[in-house]
Amino acid sequence: MARSPSFFQRLFTSRKEHDASPQLASLPELVLSARGLARQLRSGPHGNRRxxxxxxxxxxxxxxxxxxxxxxxxxxxxxxxxxxxxxxxxxxQHTPRSLFIWVDPSASMRWRSSDSLPSKYRTALSDALALGQAALLGGETIGLPGSRTRFSGHQALPKLAHALMQLPSETALPNFAGIPPHATLLLVSDFLWNDNVMQHCLARLTTHPGRTALLAVLDPQERHLPFSGSVQFTSCENEPELTLPATESLHDAYQARLTAHFDQLRTAGPSLKPFFRFHVTNQPALPVLADCHHFLRGRA
Structure with a gap:
């Protein structure tokens, strides 16, 4: 399904140049960071309560x-x-489980509002790899949606990182085909999708009976509208420019629209209420990752 930028993406891919795609040269740094975070999560094997x-x-x-x-x-x-x-x-009794991880590689994820902040994509990768390493330390097998490759063992993190970084930026949504019914699913994105893409993803999620964790990574300017006066916005994804006057008058309406947008993910269907958390890129990762890790281990 083709993905086009949402209103939110058009509003916030502006004023600053978005990051270039992370080069593989940054992989060792990401791996080291993920290992450090995973150690702090105090990973252990999954239990079946028997x-x-x-x-x-x-x-x-x-x-x-x-x-x-x-x-x-x-x-x-x-x-x-x-x-x-x-x-x-x-x-x-410990039985290995399967965790499938998807990190949104789209161009709008490469954006950041300040040179002092990491891009959303880099933050999403770091978060996903930390949770992936915690799962590997717990004896789990990790897969990527749409791929037959599986990763296992304490030393598999660099290969997992490399595989995630190779996802093409035009990949609109995870490929749910081939994911085992009872596998745990971790999706990391800004989830700032237009309504058609959102409904398509939600429809697929409602058919997945396993546990699903959704981690929304946002820049602080996306979480709370900071602008005033007339602002011109440009897109990372080749959308037309958008100029809005008196942006301070939009603050309340924007916050209400953003809340309604993410409420679709919090209550994705009558039988599915996926685990949902925000990670804003100027905030520490560990508190959010601890919640995610607790859920992914089956403790929530």
Whole structure:
């Protein structure tokens, strides 16, 4: 489905030159940053909330007479109000899951309002790679929508980063074909799409039964309209220029329109309420990523 810039994109791809496409030379820096963030997320394997041979605590249960004494948790047993009862510490059973990641590569994502800020695309890549590395450390397999390539193991992050950076900028939407029904899906974009593209994406999301996380990366000038007076806007995606007078009079209407636009993602359908968060590029990543990581691990 062809993608054309939305009103929001036309409004904010202006006044500053958008970033050139990140060169592969920046890949090591992105990988190092992602690894650092992933360590702070304290990644661990996914649990299925049933006993197994994993490494995360699940529950205590009474020791059975037929079980060896080596299974007894003596500290817990000593704290028990029933001295005759011995306790066994059970771990969660761990089963690798699949996480599919898509980062919006479109031209409007390369924009930033100030040279002191990263572009939306660079922020989106950094966020996605941090969550991807956390998943890899947890034993997950990672895929890209529309690709048969899979990534696994602690050392797969550079290959994942390279694959994400190779997505062509004209890729309008993720290709949902081939994603396993119960795979977890992470989409990172500004989601400033026109209504037709938005409805197309929402229709596809409602058919995906697995967990879906949507991370909206915005520049601070997109999150809150900062302009006053007459402003000329130009597009990153070859749209006509737009000149608006008295932009200060648009602040309230813009905020209401933006809220309504993103509310479509927060409540995508009667049976689907995907996890949704904002990351504004002048804000720290860790609080938002911690929420995303918690959801992706199945804890929310």
């Amino acid at each position: 006993a197994g041979d994993g490494h995360e605590f699940w529950q205590f249960r009474p020791h059975q007479p037929t079980e060896p004494a080596s299974l007894i948790d003596w500290k817990q047993s000593a704290r028990s109000p029933e001295p005759e009862l011995l306790w066994v510490r059970e771990q969660e």
